[in-house]
Amino acid sequence: MTQAERCVARNHFELFGLPVGYDIDERDLARRHRELISTCHPDRFAQASAQERRLAVQKSAALNEALKVLQDPVARARYLLELAGVSTGEETDTVMDPAFLIQQMEWREALEENRDNPARLSSLMDEWTAMTAARQRELAGHLRAGAAGYPQARRLVRELQFLRRFGDELDEAHLET
Amino acid sequence: MAYGTKVLDHYENPRNVGSFDKNDPSIGTGMVGAPACGDVMKLQIRVNDEGVIEEARFKTYGCGSAIASSSLLTEWVKGKTLDEAGQIKNTEIAEELALPPVKIHCSVLAEDAIKAAIADYRKKSSKSADAA
Amino acid sequence: MALLQISEPGQSPMPHARRLAAGIDLGTTNSLIATVDGGAVRVLADETGAALLPSVVRFFDSGEVAVGSAAQAAEIEDPLNTIASVKRLMGRGRDEVGQVPYALADSEGMVRLKTAGGDKTPVEVSAHILAALKTRAEDALGGPLTGVVITVPAYFDEAQRQATKDAARLAGLTVLRLLSEPTAAAVAYGLDRQPEGLYCIYDLGGGTFDVSLLRLSQGVFEVLATGGDARLGGDDFDAAVAADLEAHGRRATTAESARALLRAARTAREQLTTQETVSIDVPGVFAGTLSRDELNALIDPLIERTLAPCRRVLKDAGVRVADVSEVVLVGGATRTPRVRERVEGLFRKAPLNDIDPDQVVAVGAARQADLLVGNAGATDMLLLDVIPLSLGIEIMGGLVERIIPRNAPIPTTRAQEFTTYKDGQTALAVHVVQGERDLVTDCRSLARFTLRGIPPMAAGAARIRVTYQVDADGLLSVSAQELSSGAESEITVKPSYGLTDADIERMLSESMAHAATDAAERAWREQVVEADRMIDAVLAAIAADGRLLAEGEGEAIATHARALRAARDGRDVTAIRRAIEALDRASAAFAARRMDEGLRRAMAGHSIQEFR
Known part of the structure; x- marks a missing residue:
């Protein structure tokens, strides 16, 4: 396990040779990931010793983990806040804006009542898409503003978690109809 | 891990699901959310003139542990005074349901929900007392 | 170079010998x-x-x-x-x-x-x-x-x-x-020779159905999403035909007549690939004809069951039908014309089948x-795969906590922290399941891992980090460490529906193919092969990247390599295994540095390319 921790990069951005920041070109990121994993994928060590094969698995897993965090806007934002010492407190802090929670509850009730109503499902999907896009834009703005934007960014990351969860449920409902 | 089947039972047969009219002065409503799972929980209590919780209802959109935590809580608070209900700790819920560390936040959510419901009821009743 | 003296003539692998694979x-x-x-x-x-x-x-x-x-x-x-x-x-x-x-x-x-x-x-x-x-x-x-x-x-x-x-x-x-x-x-x-594209592979075999969406870019194939039904295939088409023949004739009552019926059903289905109608005769069960339209009606519901996973895979990958460059048909059951028609209908493009x-x-x-x-x-290609079904652990007697979601690229690792529930508790059990449902009973049980050797502490004081690792083959391994003491836990695995190492050992010693060589002999040979691999790898590494060695590290590695070479020439399996472990420990940091160096070089090459 010690080898896995002895990694060249101090953070996920550095691992991909990218500056620490919210703005990322997703295609470029994917290309960097492919190039890096091409050098350390276990298939490149199929004839190597058990030690090298084990390392190859660990390095590839680390690259996959870093990609997962960086390619997702919310995970990337959370990670940036974490690097800046700001915890999003998603496990412990249940205080949310009441209006936001009421709206979330309403969406969930609407979904529950309209599972067989494709028209209402797609209007919910539209609302969800619009709200998610707006919050992600806002999140990007606050993170570009540096430390001053962190409190708002923290709130948005937390809210976007609810949106993601609802989005997954909407998708499931869509697939069922 | 010798866990009981309590969680599963509360998850499969949740007690006291539903809602009350939130504008009724005898009703207190608590609304909380757990970002970790994107769970939303609404907990309502009906309080009589002696300040005893007569009934509790909940609506939780979330994972099994959150549903089980809120279901258990509605059973516990029934017949308790507001002060007694406000003393319930998330650790008691976690212990009763044997929640693993990764799911402790669900019990935190339930504790916060009852606190919020009590606060809402008190705010309402002090307002109506002022009006009288 | 004292280091190289441990390599003897004839021991190094011949680099140009073509290996049989x-x-x-x-x-x-x-x-x-x-x-x-x-x-x-x-x-x-x-x-x-x-x-x-x-x-x-x-x-x-x-x-x-x-x-x-x-x-x-x-x-x-x-x-x-x-x-x-x-x-x-x-x-x-x-x-x-x-x-x-x-x-x-x-x-x-x-x-x-x-x-x-x-x-x-x-x-x-x-x-x-x-x-x-x-x-x-x-x-x-x-x-x-x-x-x-x-x-x-x-x-x-x-x-x-x-x-x-x-x-x-x-x-x-x-x-x-x-x-x-x-x-x-x-x-x-040869899709790996194309410049770029999204490919959907529709594979309907005898017993299983798979659909995968692959993205190719610069010689790297990535599985973006995969789905299917592990219990649906051409055999089910035959079973549907057989059931229909029975419904119009008489039930097959013996194992023999059931098999004859299934065989007749398969032959009929295959013949209907080119013919419009076939005649069937299964003595005692059915005599008559079956038309292609009748066949299509019988198998349509089964084909429909393959299209739903196709839609899900597109959705999982966030891709529209129009984005798919090619659809490839695999598996004997895709010869059935109705399958091709329905696949073409969904993807709005004629599938490849040459x-x-x-x-x-x-x-x-x-x-x-x-x-x-x-x-x-x-061809220098790289095939990157994903885990097809989510991995989870059982919590609270029946619920599933997801640890690795489906379609996560592999290899992948995930760590979780646990604590103890009782004072002095030294063991912990983790039940790993695979599937998408919330209840353990709706998922597949993979294995129960029992961690032992947790240092005794007060309840809740121990912090045990359990690491789940899925390798490039999609196989799971679990390791655990108590964080405050650093003690590695010993783990025993009880596969739910698999074989233990002891089972395999027993089967190996029982099997005809291995009757001549006993288990000890084989174990020794495996260790010798690994010892040679390890020595060759370490020597090659030092020759290539000696500059990455820390002070005194080269000497330590060489000492352990010599010890391994000596052990390898003996017959003591345990001694060889220990010497391999010792050389592994001595050279692990160096090996990690080399791999990081490889990554750094790849990154540097990238920056230069970009600069142009």
Whole structure:
């Protein structure tokens, strides 16, 4: 396990040779990931010793983990806040804006009542898409503003978690109809 | 891990699901959310003139542990005074349901929900007392 | 250079010797083996010229075994000892397999079949098929195989993959990689030589259905999403036809007539590929005709069941139908015209089908095997896979906590922290399951891991980090460490539907193929091979990157390498294993630095390219 921790990069951005920041070109990121994993994928060590094969698995897993965090806007934002010492407190802090929670509850009730109503499902999907896009834009703005934007960014990351969860449920409902 | 089947039972047969009219002065409503799972929980209590919780209802959109935590809580608070209900700790819920560390936040959510419901009821009743 | 003196003449591997490698399609109905020969892929045939080896094994009370068409010929006469479609039973428990036409032994864990030759697990049955293919290849190629790539349905869960790998081990094969069948098919079509694109592989075999969406970019194939149904295939088409024939005739009451009916159903379906109507005669059951339209009506609901996973895969990958560059058909059941029509209807594009759908998977596997053994001239491609089903652990007696979501790229690791519930608790159990549902009973149980050796502490004080690792084959391993003391926990694994190492050892020593060499001999040989590999790797590493050695590190490595060389020449297995572990510890940091250096170089090359 010690080898896995002895990694060249101090953070996920550095691992991909990218500056620490919210703005990322997703295609470029994917290309960097492919190039890096091409050098350390276990298939490149199929004839190597058990030690090298084990390392190859660990390095590839680390690259996959870093990609997962960086390619997702919310995970990337959370990670940036974490690097800046700001915890999003998603496990412990249940205080949310009441209006936001009421709206979330309403969406969930609407979904529950309209599972067989494709028209209402797609209007919910539209609302969800619009709200998610707006919050992600806002999140990007606050993170570009540096430390001053962190409190708002923290709130948005937390809210976007609810949106993601609802989005997954909407998708499931869509697939069922 | 010798866990009981309590969680599963509360998850499969949740007690006291539903809602009350939130504008009724005898009703207190608590609304909380757990970002970790994107769970939303609404907990309502009906309080009589002696300040005893007569009934509790909940609506939780979330994972099994959150549903089980809120279901258990509605059973516990029934017949308790507001002060007694406000003393319930998330650790008691976690212990009763044997929640693993990764799911402790669900019990935190339930504790916060009852606190919020009590606060809402008190705010309402002090307002109506002022009006009288 | 004192370091190099431990390498003796003739010990270093010959870099230019062509290694023999093969790709194996271990199919439900038929199996194949192929190899790359002179730059072209050759599917190896048996002495009669048949490439397809029917995946059928017959066990005799003498202990002898027949494999392939010889076994298949006895299916009707000796149904209970003649095992077909065993792939459907791989990694499955008795309660999971449903109706099978064989006698099942009472057993926990993986199902066991009662045969004249004794109780057999599906792993052992598959091992006989693999051993037959191994013999075929080694006879044809004139030497031992260095390694093989075996294909599995992308949708195979961990237990099924592990069972496949165990079967290979029993057959004496070295598995370079378990490759998903759709990826192999894409490679066979040479899609890796295209510049870029999104490819959908629709694979309807005898017993399983798989659909995968692959993205190709710069020689790297990535599985974006995969789905399917591990219990749906052409056999079900035949069963539907057979049930319809029975409904219009009489029930088949004996095992023999049931098999004859199924065979007639399959023949009819195959003939309806080119004919509009066929006549069928199964004595005592049905006599009459079946038209293609009637067939289509019977199989349409089954085909529909394949289209839903296609839609889900597109959705999972966030891709629209119009984005798909090509659709590739794999598996014998895709010869059925109705399947092609429905697939074309969904994707609005004619699917590719010019490589024999029965051979396409083995062809791709052979190319990958050739690449993995390092043969020169192999196309430099990289196949990146995903985990097909979410991994989770059981919490609170029945609920599932997801730890690795489906379609996560592999290899992958995930760590979780646990604590103890009781004072002085020194053990912890983790039940790992696979599936998408919230209840453990709706998922597949993979294994129970028991962690021991937690230092005794007050309840809640111990912090145990459990690390789940899924390798490139989709196989899971679990490790655990107590964080405050740093103590590694000892882990015992009890696979729910798999074999333990002890089971495999026992089977190896029992099996006919290994009767001559006892288990100790084999264990010794395995350690010697690993010792040689390790010494060669360390020497090559020092020669290439000696500048990355820390002060005194080279000397320490050399000392341990010499000790390993000495141990390797002895007969003491434990001594060799210990010496390997010692050299591993001494050189691990250096090996990690080299890999990081490789990454840094790749990154640097990237920046320069960008600069231009």
